């Protein structure tokens with residue numbers, strides 16, 4: 001974030017790493033997206049890109065029965081996922097890896113299902129779609145979420161809030177064009193419902209921000225950062241008609 005106060009990132013990570021997930025999504029949406037993947041093998045080989053602390057990775061482990069590689073560039077998130085995986089006795093099935101999805105260093109054409117919630121945009125959506133295409137077996141599926149504008153002209157306040165993090169954010173038809181350009185076939189897409197923003201993401205975030213306000217009660221700099229971080233769920237409360245998260249399920253045909 002440009003112009004962030006010096007302590008912004010340490011408090012940002014203190015908050016985000018403690019949440020069940022680091023972006024919108026829930027188990028029901030993962031199950032719905034997975035239901036589009038009708039021809040998956042019975043024990044599919046799965047790759048979760050930009051997994052964060054692995055909220056959706058653990059859901060995928062319940063919803064599928066094959067091996068899962070979960071990649072994120074933020075090492076502390078991967079450490080948390082490793083601990084959760086070990087605590088659930090899933091170390092044989094889930095392999096958390098610190099890595100860059102732009103250069104994942106994984107064998108090409110080796111996954112039946114590539115999954116990515118709220119993460120592909122970090123390396124440019126079209127670049128990411130090409131990376132995923134290369135990782136998928138022929139006939140394999142890619143399921144991903146991406147933030148999209150719902151309106152042609154969102155209010156300046158909302159536009160400005162996405163300017164730092166996702167300046168190239170588009171609308172659904174633009175993502176569909178990128179999908180086609182990357183040689184992937186659309187199977188279906190749907191908009192995440194409001195509870196997918198709140199139940200596992202903004203509600204725990206607001207609770208945690210209140211906890212941290214207590215922890216940092218005598219620290220004006222930290223409190224200012226927390227005020228800044230609290231703006232995101234507050235803005236969503238006011239402006240959820242202006243933007244959405246869309247789940248896209250596509251398939252490598254060739």
Ligand SMILES: C[S@@+](CC[C@H](N)C(=O)[O-])C[C@H]1O[C@@H](n2cnc3c(N)ncnc32)[C@H](O)[C@@H]1O
Nearest residue numbers: 021022023050051052073074100101117119122
């Ligand atoms: C919005 S969070 C979503 C996390 C998780 N999928 C979820 O929905 O809870 C985006 C994640 O992408 C990760 N990320 C950003 N750039 C990355 C890259 N180049 N390679 C791998 N992970 C990356 C971040 O560390 C972060 O965990």
